[in-house]
Amino acid sequence: MNSVLKIALRNVGAHKIKTGIVGGLIFLGVFLIVVGNSFLSSTTESLRRAYTQSVSAEIAVIKNIDFDYSLFGTWNEMGNLHVPKLPDYDRTLEFLQAQEEVREITTVSQGFLVVNAGENDSDFWLNGLAIDPKSYGRVFNVEESLILHEGRMLLPDEEGIVLSKYAADYLRDYKGITVHPGDSLLLNGYSANGFRIREVPIRGIFEYRYVKGDMYPMLPRTCLMDQQNLNLLCGLNPPVQKEETSALAEELLFAPSEEDMFGEVSFDAGVSSDPVETDLSSLLGDMSLRHSLSQTENSDWQWFLVSLKEGDKKSVKAFRENLNDYFAEAFQTFTPDYVKDAPRFADQFLASDQEEIAYLRTYLTEEEKSQLSNVQSGAQDGAEQVSRIINRIMEIENLQKGSSLESYPFDSMTRNLMDEKADEATTRRLNRLMIEELFPYTLEKGPDYTVSEWWHAAAPMSMTTMGIQAVMNAALLILFIVAVIIIMNTLIISVMERTGEIGTMRAMGAQKGFVFLMFLAETLVISLIFGLSGMIAGSLIITLIGSAGIPAAEGTMLQMIAGGNTLYPALSGWAVGAGFLFMILTAVLSILYPVGFALQIQPVEAMREE
Amino acid sequence: MNVVELKEVHKDYSLGKVNVPALKGISLTIGEGDFVSVAGPSGSGKTTLLNLIGCIDRPTRGELHITGQNLERLRDRELTELRHRTLGFIFQTFNLIPVLNVYENVEFPLLLGKRKQSRKEEKEWIDHIINEVGLGDRKKHRPNELSGGQRQRVAIARALVTRPQIVLADEPTANLDSATSERIIELMKKINEEQKTTFIFSTHDPMIVDMVDHVIRLHDGVIISGSTS
Numbered sequence: 001m002n003s004v005l006k007i008a009l010r011n012v013g014a015h016k017i018k019t020g021i022v023g024g025l026i027f028l029g030v031f032l033i034v035v036g037n038s039f040l041s042s043t044t045e046s047l048r049r050a051y052t053q054s055v056s057a058e059i060a061v062i063k064n065i066d067f068d069y070s071l072f073g074t075w076n077e078m079g080n081l082h083v084p085k086l087p088d089y090d091r092t093l094e095f096l097q098a099q100e101e102v103r104e105i106t107t108v109s110q111g112f113l114v115v116n117a118g119e120n121d122s123d124f125w126l127n128g129l130a131i132d133p134k135s136y137g138r139v140f141n142v143e144e145s146l147i148l149h150e151g152r153m154l155l156p157d158e159e160g161i162v163l164s165k166y167a168a169d170y171l172r173d174y175k176g177i178t179v180h181p182g183d184s185l186l187l188n189g190y191s192a193n194g195f196r197i198r199e200v201p202i203r204g205i206f207e208y209r210y211v212k213g214d215m216y217p218m219l220p221r222t223c224l225m226d227q228q229n230l231n232l233l234c235g236l237n238p239p240v241q242k243e244e245t246s247a248l249a250e251e252l253l254f255a256p257s258e259e260d261m262f263g264e265v266s267f268d269a270g271v272s273s274d275p276v277e278t279d280l281s282s283l284l285g286d287m288s289l290r291h292s293l294s295q296t297e298n299s300d301w302q303w304f305l306v307s308l309k310e311g312d313k314k315s316v317k318a319f320r321e322n323l324n325d326y327f328a329e330a331f332q333t334f335t336p337d338y339v340k341d342a343p344r345f346a347d348q349f350l351a352s353d354q355e356e357i358a359y360l361r362t363y364l365t366e367e368e369k370s371q372l373s374n375v376q377s378g379a380q381d382g383a384e385q386v387s388r389i390i391n392r393i394m395e396i397e398n399l400q401k402g403s404s405l406e407s408y409p410f411d412s413m414t415r416n417l418m419d420e421k422a423d424e425a426t427t428r429r430l431n432r433l434m435i436e437e438l439f440p441y442t443l444e445k446g447p448d449y450t451v452s453e454w455w456h457a458a459a460p461m462s463m464t465t466m467g468i469q470a471v472m473n474a475a476l477l478i479l480f481i482v483a484v485i486i487i488m489n490t491l492i493i494s495v496m497e498r499t500g501e502i503g504t505m506r507a508m509g510a511q512k513g514f515v516f517l518m519f520l521a522e523t524l525v526i527s528l529i530f531g532l533s534g535m536i537a538g539s540l541i542i543t544l545i546g547s548a549g550i551p552a553a554e555g556t557m558l559q560m561i562a563g564g565n566t567l568y569p570a571l572s573g574w575a576v577g578a579g580f581l582f583m584i585l586t587a588v589l590s591i592l593y594p595v596g597f598a599l600q601i602q603p604v605e606a607m608r609e610e
Numbered sequence: 611m612n613v614v615e616l617k618e619v620h621k622d623y624s625l626g627k628v629n630v631p632a633l634k635g636i637s638l639t640i641g642e643g644d645f646v647s648v649a650g651p652s653g654s655g656k657t658t659l660l661n662l663i664g665c666i667d668r669p670t671r672g673e674l675h676i677t678g679q680n681l682e683r684l685r686d687r688e689l690t691e692l693r694h695r696t697l698g699f700i701f702q703t704f705n706l707i708p709v710l711n712v713y714e715n716v717e718f719p720l721l722l723g724k725r726k727q728s729r730k731e732e733k734e735w736i737d738h739i740i741n742e743v744g745l746g747d748r749k750k751h752r753p754n755e756l757s758g759g760q761r762q763r764v765a766i767a768r769a770l771v772t773r774p775q776i777v778l779a780d781e782p783t784a785n786l787d788s789a790t791s792e793r794i795i796e797l798m799k800k801i802n803e804e805q806k807t808t809f810i811f812s813t814h815d816p817m818i819v820d821m822v823d824h825v826i827r828l829h830d831g832v833i834i835s836g837s838t839s
């Protein structure tokens with residue numbers, strides 16, 4: 001064993017070119033991994049700190065939805081989808097407040113708005129963030145995290161908007177509109193209910209202190225406002241009752257006059273003649289609600305933003321996981337009544353007619369039975385399959401009484417049945433089937449809440465950083481593959497050069513294992529020496545840069561991904577670990593083939609030595 | 611007792627599609643403590659024969675017994691063990707390990723197996739052999755700092771360090787001047803007499819042929835004389 005190591009070490013020194021190539025590549029790889037990943041995880045960390053302090057808090061809780069979401073809108077289909085309102089506001093809030101990890105909770109909603117800048121002018125979009133000023137101030141230390149250029153923050157129970165400095169500057173520079181606190185801004189909103197317009201008083205002009213990023217337009221356009229105005233403009237509250245349009249004539253008087261700073265308001269600007277009719281009525285409907293702020297339920301919020309006492313990554317992750325588990329467990333209480341009642345039904349039915357189960361089962365083919373049991377055991381996602389099976393049984397039962405059941409998920413189908421679209425006996429029978437065969441699946445569908453960390457709420461920015469990280473890791477992967485190939489080649493040449501030496505050793509009685517260990521030791525020694533040097537060099541560089549800081553110029557990529565004006569890179573344990581893994585993997589992967597080659601060398605090769 | 615026994619041994623080399631018969635039915639026996647030379651013109655099969663006896667190559671056909679063991683059934687691991695335990699090699703081109711010094715080169719075969727003596731005994735034995743081949747003052751030298759004759763003597767010391775029963779040497783003097791050659795052969799003869807080690811070497815050198823107990827003469831892959839001692 002000692003002799004193997006001794007020979008390996010001597011060979012490292014003796015074959016300088018080989019050592020140089022192998023060592024150089026490993027040094028470079030480890031160095032780049034340590035520096036690159038440290039740099040990027042510092043940007044993520046810096047971004048995380050900035051966003052949790054100013055925008056997103058540590059944890060976001062929203063209703064379970066199947067599209068991508070953030071506080072900057074649905075960033076894959078901008079403006080088309082809203083996060084739905086929180087399904088069980090009071091109980092969830094109470095529950096969250098009871099958690100000892102929780103520091104403060106606030107609620108927000110998000111919607112896109114357009115500043116009405118007069119006729120024939122292009123739209124200027126804003127990202128409206130409705131806040132509850134009281135709790136918002138507790139979650140985000142507003143004095144610290146916001147710069148108020150003019151005016152003040154929104155007060156509790158007050159309507160109004162705090163404009164971003166970017167928006168104010170933009171309106172001044174490109175639309176010729178100068179706005180100050182005390183003025184009103186005419187805002188448009190679009191929603192499924194139509195087009196809305198409202199006049200909202202400006203309370204202040206602000207800027208985020210730590211969160212920057214002119215590259216992604218929705219951040220500088222984010223404005224803070226009261227909930228009622230946003231809900232009404234973006235149709236975030238339940239549809240307005242038609243009866244209330246009676247007050248419309250009166251409300252029209254509140255429409256801005258020509259003296260208003262934005263000039264004439266044109267309701268049909270950019271809207272074709274046909275929709276105007278309907279849009280106008282809903283608009284007017286809105287206006288009628290203008291002063292009845294209590295119209296919006298207190299619970300009509302989209303997001304809980306939760307700040308934690310311990311804001312470090314690990315605690316946040318643990319809390320998120322616990323919360324997800326809790327919601328998964330508590331799902332029953334958040335599910336519709338007919339599912340909630342299912343166990344009770346099951347009891348009743350089980351007690352009364354056992355033979356009915358057997359009867360229903362006779363309709364199932366063997367394949368369907370196995371499909372159902374797969375779905376129950378969770379081995380297979382089966383909503384579609386199950387609904388197909390139910391459909392088939394219904395056909396047999398001749399039940400398709402006018403309801404179109406094609407491709408219905410089973411739960412809405414059962415709901416239809418409960419609504420007496422089918423006769424009672426059949427409903428019972430199907431419900432039984434559902435309870436017996438499907439209920440376990442329904443329960444496993446998961447929580448009705450999505451609990452996510454800061455980066456989901458801040459998705460566009462965090463995703464950019466993570467995207468850069470992914471690109472860099474892809475580049476490192478390519479470097480890894482190239483390094484393995486080059487090192488492998490170098491080692492094969494080295495093995496071929498030493499054919500005589502290996503043959504001699506074999507002729508003298510060295511087993512194959514000896515040859516294997518000799519080459520492995522040689523490569524590992526090179527990897528360790530150069531890999532550790534790379535690690536030390538990378539760590540030193542990061543530490544040096546970290547103490548000086550990298551200034552990020554206004555409006556640059558770096559500023560955006562760094563979440564501020566100066567980035568202080570810090571050595572990341574993960575980066576060091578990845579560097580170590582690179583080192584070992586490269587060594588082991590690139591040695592395999594050459595060593596296989598060396599093991600094929602026969603002792604007789606010793607005779608060919610020149 | 612015969613330490614080497616060959617029965618109708620053939621060795622064919624294939625060069626592409628052409629079969630080159632290098633040994634054509636060799637039968638011979640070599641007794642313990644023999645000091646034998648294999649002689650013959652170039653291409654007659656001397657190296658091939660030594661490789662087979664040295665278990666570093668396998669015959670195409672025929673039976674080969676080394677110290678009574680039939681080699682045919684041995685796997686690579688067992689053959690390697692046999693080489694380590696029973697055989698010593700002296701290569702024409704010396705084949706020293708370049709990164710090891712004289713002492714370490716001689717020590718090397720001992721490190722491949724289990725230690726059979728104490729560390730101290732082992733060191734004394736290595737020193738003794740190195741002194742025996744006259745390199746006592748060169749222990750720390752690397753091979754590239756030695757002359758051809760000195761390297762050959764290191765190779766001899768290395769071949770003897772495991773106390774093998776059989777030492778094989780393929781043209782051990784081909785790269786040496788005649789005075790050095792003679793000293794080397796005398797050294798081997800001395801060891802042969804002292805330790806009862808069997809020596810088998812191939813040579814062109816008429817001087818060596820004169821110094822050995824008996825000569826196996828090869829011609830074109832066939833033994834023409836000296837198949838038994």
Ligand SMILES: Nc1ncnc2c1ncn2[C@@H]1O[C@H](COP(=O)(O)OP(=O)(O)OP(=O)(O)O)[C@@H](O)[C@H]1O
Pocket residue numbers: 623624625630631632650651652653654655656657658659
């Ligand atoms: N690896 C090989 N492949 C093909 N043919 C070979 C090989 N080694 C030896 N031969 C052939 O086998 C025959 C015997 O060769 P061998 O090397 O045993 O002769 P030799 O007696 O040692 O000759 P020399 O005195 O020149 O060393 C020769 O015809 C040679 O060409």
Ligand SMILES: [Mg+2]
Pocket residue numbers: 656657658780
């Ligand atoms: Mg030869």
